[in-house]
Amino acid sequence: MTAVMVAKGLAKSFGDLVAVDGVGFSINQGETYGLLGPNGAGKTTTISMIAGLLEADEGEVRVGGDLINPRAVTPKRRMGLVPQELAIYPDLTARENLEFFGRLYGMGGSELADRADRVLDVVGLHERQKDLTKEFSGGMKRRLNIGIGLLHNPELLILDEPTVGVDPQSRNAILEAVEELSRAGIAVLYTTHYMEEAERLCDRVGIIDQGKIIAEGTRRELVEMVGEKDRVSISGTGPLAEVVRQLSSTVGVAEAGESESGVTLLVEDSSSHLAAILSTAAQAGMAVSAVEIEQPDLEAVFLHLTGKALRDV
Amino acid sequence: MRNIIHIAAKDLRLRIRDKSVFIIGLIAPLALAFIFNTVFGGAFGDDGSFAPDLGIVETDADQTKSTLEEISSQLGGTWQSFADPSAARIALDEGDVGAVFVVPDTFDDELAGGQIGKIEVLGAIDAVTSTQIAAGIARSYTNSLQTTQVAIASAISAGGDPADIIPAAIDATDRSLISLGEVKADVRQLDTNTSTVAGMAMFFLLFTAQTGLLSLLEERRDGTLQRILSTPTRPASVLAAKSIVSIVLGVFSLVVLILAGIVLMDANWGNPLGVALLVVGGVLAAVGISAVTTGMAKTPEQAGNIQGIVATVLGLLGGAFFPIGQDGGILAQVTALTPHYWFSRGLADLAGGQPASAAFGAVGWLLVIASVTSVIAAVLTRKQVAP
Ligand SMILES: Nc1ncnc2c1ncn2[C@@H]1O[C@H](COP(=O)(O)OP(=O)(O)OP(=O)(O)O)[C@@H](O)[C@H]1O
Ligand SMILES: [Mg+2]
Numbered sequence: 239m240t241a242v243m244v245a246k247g248l249a250k251s252f253g254d255l256v257a258v259d260g261v262g263f264s265i266n267q268g269e270t271y272g273l274l275g276p277n278g279a280g281k282t283t284t285i286s287m288i289a290g291l292l293e294a295d296e297g298e299v300r301v302g303g304d305l306i307n308p309r310a311v312t313p314k315r316r317m318g319l320v321p322q323e324l325a326i327y328p329d330l331t332a333r334e335n336l337e338f339f340g341r342l343y344g345m346g347g348s349e350l351a352d353r354a355d356r357v358l359d360v361v362g363l364h365e366r367q368k369d370l371t372k373e374f375s376g377g378m379k380r381r382l383n384i385g386i387g388l389l390h391n392p393e394l395l396i397l398d399e400p401t402v403g404v405d406p407q408s409r410n411a412i413l414e415a416v417e418e419l420s421r422a423g424i425a426v427l428y429t430t431h432y433m434e435e436a437e438r439l440c441d442r443v444g445i446i447d448q449g450k451i452i453a454e455g456t457r458r459e460l461v462e463m464v465g466e467k468d469r470v471s472i473s474g475t476g477p478l479a480e481v482v483r484q485l486s487s488t489v490g491v492a493e494a495g496e497s498e499s500g501v502t503l504l505v506e507d508s509s510s511h512l513a514a515i516l517s518t519a520a521q522a523g524m525a526v527s528a529v530e531i532e533q534p535d536l537e538a539v540f541l542h543l544t545g546k547a548l549r550d551v
Numbered sequence: 552m553r554n555i556i557h558i559a560a561k562d563l564r565l566r567i568r569d570k571s572v573f574i575i576g577l578i579a580p581l582a583l584a585f586i587f588n589t590v591f592g593g594a595f596g597d598d599g600s601f602a603p604d605l606g607i608v609e610t611d612a613d614q615t616k617s618t619l620e621e622i623s624s625q626l627g628g629t630w631q632s633f634a635d636p637s638a639a640r641i642a643l644d645e646g647d648v649g650a651v652f653v654v655p656d657t658f659d660d661e662l663a664g665g666q667i668g669k670i671e672v673l674g675a676i677d678a679v680t681s682t683q684i685a686a687g688i689a690r691s692y693t694n695s696l697q698t699t700q701v702a703i704a705s706a707i708s709a710g711g712d713p714a715d716i717i718p719a720a721i722d723a724t725d726r727s728l729i730s731l732g733e734v735k736a737d738v739r740q741l742d743t744n745t746s747t748v749a750g751m752a753m754f755f756l757l758f759t760a761q762t763g764l765l766s767l768l769e770e771r772r773d774g775t776l777q778r779i780l781s782t783p784t785r786p787a788s789v790l791a792a793k794s795i796v797s798i799v800l801g802v803f804s805l806v807v808l809i810l811a812g813i814v815l816m817d818a819n820w821g822n823p824l825g826v827a828l829l830v831v832g833g834v835l836a837a838v839g840i841s842a843v844t845t846g847m848a849k850t851p852e853q854a855g856n857i858q859g860i861v862a863t864v865l866g867l868l869g870g871a872f873f874p875i876g877q878d879g880g881i882l883a884q885v886t887a888l889t890p891h892y893w894f895s896r897g898l899a900d901l902a903g904g905q906p907a908s909a910a911f912g913a914v915g916w917l918l919v920i921a922s923v924t925s926v927i928a929a930v931l932t933r934k935q936v937a938p
Contacts, residue, residue: 289781314783325778329568330561341557342782386778 242267242316242394242425247297248287249449250280257283259449262297265394265425270416272440273429274536280449281429282322285398288427289319301394315343318392320384322399322429328372332363332382335371336389343390353389360415361385377408384412388419395419396427401435413439433536445540452543457536464542466534467492468508470515473499476524484522488515500524508533554784558792562766563799575759576803583755584811587748603681605688606631606651608639612658615670615692619652622688628681639673649681650674652689663707667696749895750871752808753833757862759804760837761845761854763796767935768851776936786936790929794838801834821901825910829897832917836890839924840865846931865889893917 241264250258258280265271273281286292288299290306290313299306304313326335336354340346345353358364361381371379384400397416401409416439420426430436436443437457444454453460478496485494485503490511493504501519505511508531519526566572605623609632610616620630631648633639639651653671655661661668670689674682767789770776779789809820809830820826844861848854866872868882869891886892897913 291777291780308780308786311783311785314781317781319778319781321774321778321781323774325774327561327565327775329565334564338557338561339778339782342554342779342784344553344783 240267241265243288243299243301243427245284245288245297245299248284248294248299249296250283250287250292250294256449258287260297261446261449261451263444263451263454265427267393267425268420268423269441270420270426270428270439272436272443273427273446274431274433274436274443274540275429275446276431279431279446281446282398283449284446285319285396285427285429289317289396290314291319315390316393318387318390318395320387320395320397320400322402324379324383326371326379326382326386329370331368331370332358332374332385333367335382336386339386340389345390353391357385357389360388360418362411375405376403377405380404381408381412384415388424392424394425394427398429399431400428401430401432433540436536443536445536445543447540447544453539460536460539461534462507464539466538466542467504467506468534469532470503470505470508470512471497471499471530471532472501472503472516472519472524472526473528473530474519474524474526475500477522478524481519481522481524484518485515488518491515500526552785552788552791554782555788555792555795558779558784558789559795559799562763562792562796565766566762566796566800571762572800572803575762575800577807579755579759580804580808581811583751584808584815587751587812587815602627603684604628604631604647604649605681605685606633606639606642606648608633608636608651608653610654610658611656612654612660614659615654619654619670619688619692622692623685626684636673643673643675646675648675650685652685662696667693669693748812749898750866750869750891752805753837753869753889753891753894754862754866754871755808756801756805756833756837757840757858757865760797760801760834761841761858762800763798764793764838764841764845765851765854766796767793767845767932768848768854771935772850780936786933789936790932794842797838797841798834801837802830805830805834820898822905822907822910825897825901825905825907828907828914829894829901829910829917832897832914832921833890833894835921836893836917836924839921839928840890842928843924843931846928846935865891868892870895887916888920890917890920893920 244264246262248258248261249256261280261284263271273284275281283292287294287297288301288306290299290308290310293308301313302316304310304316306313306317327338330338333354336357337350340350340353354367355364358367361384363378363382363385366374366378371382374382380400380403384397387397388395395416400416401412404412413435416426416428420439426439428435428439440457442454442456443460444451445460446452453463455463478501482494482496482501485491485501488511490506490508491503492506495502501524503515505515508515512529512531516526516529563572566575603623603626605626605628607616607619607630623630628649631642633642633651636651636653639648639653642648643651651673653673655668658668658670670693672682672685672689674685767776770779776789780786809826812820840861841858844857845854848857868886869889870886871891893913893916897910897917900909900913901907
């Protein structure tokens with residue numbers, strides 16, 4: 239696997255405020271990397287340094303081996319940025335917006351026309367391509383905002399909270415588009431404070447808080463890193479005290495107890511131990527009616543790491 | 552760099568689409584030309600210069616009288632005689648005449664005694680230009696007599712009859728030299744209409760020329776500037792594109808204004824090449840100044856406000872609203888720092904069918920203003936294009 243983007247020791251302060259404090263990570267070809275963190279964590283600041291919009295106080299960014307900073311010109315061709323705030327011209331049509339930015343990437347002629355058609359399809363705006371974007375709904379503007387970022391077939395697509403303030407339908411369209419791009423082999427850097435999005439899209443996640451990446455890995459790795467366990471609730475009848483006693487000594491079960499409808503267990507890696515657990519319960523005389531597994535999510539990981547919720551909803 | 556063209560083309564397209572090109576480039580200059588025509592309607596002579604209506608109060612100094620008449624008639628205005636100063640004043644009040652010479656009866660005779668008398672000029676309050684021109688003629692005439700006087704004195708001391716010598720000597724003064732050289736120079740500086748029209752045009756230009764640059768701050772506010780900078784585009788290219796749009800709009804609006812002046816006011820602005828150079832110099836100076844004000848601002852609104860103040864102050868100093876600084880002194884020096892002054896000076900220099908080269912000096916100073924402001928602006932706007 240070759241790394242498309244490597245960031246090392248990035249730091250940025252605004253006056254006394256340390257916005258980013260030693261952030262480093264890399265993204266491989268075809269990989270979707272999520273930066274997950276609450277408001278003000280430093281996601282946009284980090285992205286701005288990676289996209290070469292902001293001079294880093296410390297550290298360096300390389301994309302495809304080229305050093306990136308605000309003075310770098312040609313290496314920026316490798317990247318497509320979808321900024322957090324809408325950055326489109328309301329008095330240009332969807333197509334004109336695409337064509338303008340396409341030209342800045344050196345595209346033109348039929349190549350540009352074909353790519354614009356393709357992108358308009360991907361973001362579902364082909365029918366509305368000739369309309370001024372000021373007449374668009376919020377979700378349509380967001381989709382165009384994303385479309386501009388992928389027009390020139392970048393090696394690395396950077397999306398900064400692309401689904402904020404988007405209706406569920408557009409949101410789903412956006413997530414599907416990102417999944418498709420990822421399948422096509424594009425490296426994606428995706429920031430969000432929605433952990434469901436990070437869980438759905440990202441191969442690896444970096445959890446960022448107060449300018450630092452406090453944990454990084456696949457979802458499974460992160461969950462294990464903090465030692466969070468799956469909660470398995472088995473509903474049923476029988477000699478529950480005996481069932482609990484036997485399950486307590488079953489491999490993988492960390493805790494077991496009686497509940498209203500049956501027994502509740504805390505299990506490490508429930509998927510590999512579930513079969514053994516259920517047969518133990520049956521042998522102990524329990525008639526099982528339902529099983530429910532709650533896996534710890536990144537929300538729980540974040541809570542564990544920082545002692546605060548990812549977002550205050 | 553090709554992206555400069557792409558950005559400038561996109562900006563022009565947006566300006567056409569939001570109609571601002573038509574307002575700035577067509578409607579505003581046409582309205583301005585119409586106002587000029589109403590206010591300064593008859594002011595422009597055929598060659599863009601001014602033809603003063605002058606007169607004289609009857610005097611025994613016949614030689615001087617006929618000389619003044621001859622000089623004045625070369626300027627193309629009318630010439631009248633008045634029986635006495637009070638008759639002249641009535642005519643002045645009624646606007647029948649712009650300025651009147653009062654020559655002492657003894658003026659010619661005193662020359663024989665080596666004395667040069669005083670020629671007075673009565674002026675109408677609303678014909679400042681005519682009055683100043685008349686004063687200029689009187690001044691030039693008495694100055695030239697100083698040299699003549701030496702000849703008269705030596706002729707008399709050689710035993711000639713003063714009654715023959717004096718008329719001959721006055722007759723011998725070089726009138727074309729007095730009138731056309733010096734008086735025209737006065738007219739150039741004093742034609743208030745030209746300077747007001749030129750000053751207003753420059754005042755207007757300062758707003759036109761800001762349009763392109765202002766969009767830099769708008770794009771910054773709207774996030775599209777950052778997006779442009781995330782593409783392979785140099786910050787300097789963005790600045791260049793915005794300046795080009797400002798220059799294009801500025802030239803366009805000024806050309807419309809000048810053409811409208813020709814059609815509406817029958818104005819003859821002078822040698823076309825000279826005027827074209829002045830337009831380019833004036834627009835570059837206005838764009839430079841706009842770039843400085845844009846560089847000082849954080850938001851488009853703020854830039855607009857600063858520009859309003861700067862345009863007003865420069866307009867006042869540059870004589871856009873009323874003539875200023877023609878009598879030397881500190882204001883005269885300050886006014887020379889404004890593009891308004893040099894633009895109007897350039898037009899004045901072209902008046903009377905002068906070749907384009909007559910405007911080179913003014914164009915040069917406009918370019919100096921443009922260069923100095925551009926350097927300042929380059930430093931100031933560096934942070935505007937920094938993301
Ligand atoms: N230009 C700036 N000047 C001063 N402070 C800034 C600037 N940009 C960001 N900050 C501060 O840096 C910190 C990190 O901001 P950043 O925008 O990177 O957060 P974020 O993770 O993107 O948040 P959000 O989820 O709200 O977009 C915040 O405290 C913010 O106030
Ligand atoms: Mg952000």
